[in-house]
Structures are given as C-alpha cells and as structure tokens.
Amino acid sequence: MMLDSNIIIISGPSGAGKSSLCNELLKHTNNVYFSISSTTRKMREGEIDGVHYHFITENEFLDGIKNNIFLEWAKVHNNYYGTQNSQVINALNSGKIVLFDIDIQGQKSIKKHYPNATSIFITTPNKSILESRLKSRALDNQKIIEDRLELAFNEMQGIDNFDFIIINDDFNNAFDGFLGIVKSIKFKNTKSKSQKILQLWQK
Numbered sequence: 001m002m003l004d005s006n007i008i009i010i011s012g013p014s015g016a017g018k019s020s021l022c023n024e025l026l027k028h029t030n031n032v033y034f035s036i037s038s039t040t041r042k043m044r045e046g047e048i049d050g051v052h053y054h055f056i057t058e059n060e061f062l063d064g065i066k067n068n069i070f071l072e073w074a075k076v077h078n079n080y081y082g083t084q085n086s087q088v089i090n091a092l093n094s095g096k097i098v099l100f101d102i103d104i105q106g107q108k109s110i111k112k113h114y115p116n117a118t119s120i121f122i123t124t125p126n127k128s129i130l131e132s133r134l135k136s137r138a139l140d141n142q143k144i145i146e147d148r149l150e151l152a153f154n155e156m157q158g159i160d161n162f163d164f165i166i167i168n169d170d171f172n173n174a175f176d177g178f179l180g181i182v183k184s185i186k187f188k189n190t191k192s193k194s195q196k197i198l199q200l201w202q203k
C-alpha cells in the first residue's frame with residue numbers, strides 16, 4: 001500500500017546545504033529513495049546524469065509536460081525542473097521513504113497531492129552567510145549569484161508552510177536534526193494508520 005506519509009520534501013535557498021544534507025542522509029540510511037528530478041539546466045562540474053538529475057533538453061521537457069509525466073514541475077532560475085510521477089509511485093509502493101529536494105512551488109504541489117508528506121525548510125541564519133557560501137562554492141558566476149540571492153529572498157517567503165525548519169549554521173547539528181525528523185516519520189499518524197490499528201483492536 002502506498003504511504004504518502006513516507007514522503008519528505010526539503011526546500012530552501014540554493015547554497016543553504018540541502019544537497020550535502022541529502023547526500024549525508026543517503027550514506028546513513030538504506031530505505032530512502034532520492035527523487036531524481038529532470039531539468040533543462042546545464043550540468044555542473046561533478047554532476048552525473050541520472051544521479052543528480054536527468055539532464056534533458058527543453059523540447060524533451062515540454063514533451064514531458066504534454067504527456068503528463070510530471071507529478072509537478074516548475075521554472076526555477078529560467079530552467080525547467082520537474083519530478084516524474086512513475087519513479088515516486090514505484091518507490092512508495094516498495095515501502096521506501098521518498099526524499100524530494102525541490103523549490104517552494106514544488107513543495108506546494110506535492111503537499112496538495114500528498115497531504116501526509118513532511119516538509120522541511122533548510123536555510124542559513126541570514127542572507128550574508130548565504131552570500132558568502134554561494135561565493136565560496138564558486139559554482140556560479142557573479143550575475144548568477146545575484147539572481148540566486150534574489151530568489152533566495154522569494155524562497156524564504158514560503159517558510160510558513162513548512163512542518164520543520166532547520167537552520168544550517170553547523171552541519172553536524174543540522175544533520176542530527178534532519179536524521180531525527182526522517183527517523184520520526186515512521187511513527188507519523190495518519191487517518192488510514194489509526195483506522196487500521198482500531199480495527200485490530202476490535203477483533
């Protein structure tokens with residue numbers, strides 16, 4: 001049976017440490033499936049097609065939208081990003097926890113489809129720390145960093161809609177919190193879970 005309480009969505013400004021936290025989590029767990037989004041953005045150094053993203057062309061993406069293959073999609077930083085429905089459903093059906101690293105537009109759509117999903121917002125304590133992290137990772141040029149900072153501010157406006165907030169000022173502390181939340185979802189109550197337990201009690 002598909003359990004939408006097994007869905008974890010993480011969002012937050014680029015550079016806040018979402019990818020590092022997800023990578024660390026995958027090292028510590030064996031029942032978490034990281035949802036690999038499709039994107040039209042250029043591959044960055046160190047990224048692998050089919051691992052970090054499915055890197056596809058804009059035409060392929062637009063065909064995907066037409067053919068309804070995406071659970072949700074959004075245009076972020078002028079590139080398309082989307083989550084394919086089939087891979088999520090397969091992972092949930094096999095009892096895995098599905099982890100999404102998506103923006104706040106994606107978080108809203110997934111919560112609409114899967115109301116029992118848990119959402120976590122990850123951010124830095126303030127804007128200047130984010131700026132220095134974006135500069136030090138040197139993945140993007142100055143213009144892109146400025147765009148990302150502006151988008152970070154927009155992204156922050158969605159913070160109220162999240163179940164948990166992790167301020168990533170110390171990686172180990174942030175990771176402890178993240179792991180704790182992931183471990184706790186096994187115990188999350190849902191209507192179907194409590195009904196099932198009540199039925200067993202009636203026997």
Ligand code: 5GP
Nearest residue numbers: 014037073074076081082083101102103106
């Ligand atoms: P980046 O280019 O830094 O990998 O990601 C840019 C933004 O796109 C991040 O905020 C990331 O969470 C978001 N993103 C990645 N995949 C998806 C997706 O499938 N759907 C949506 N809505 N956002 C995504």
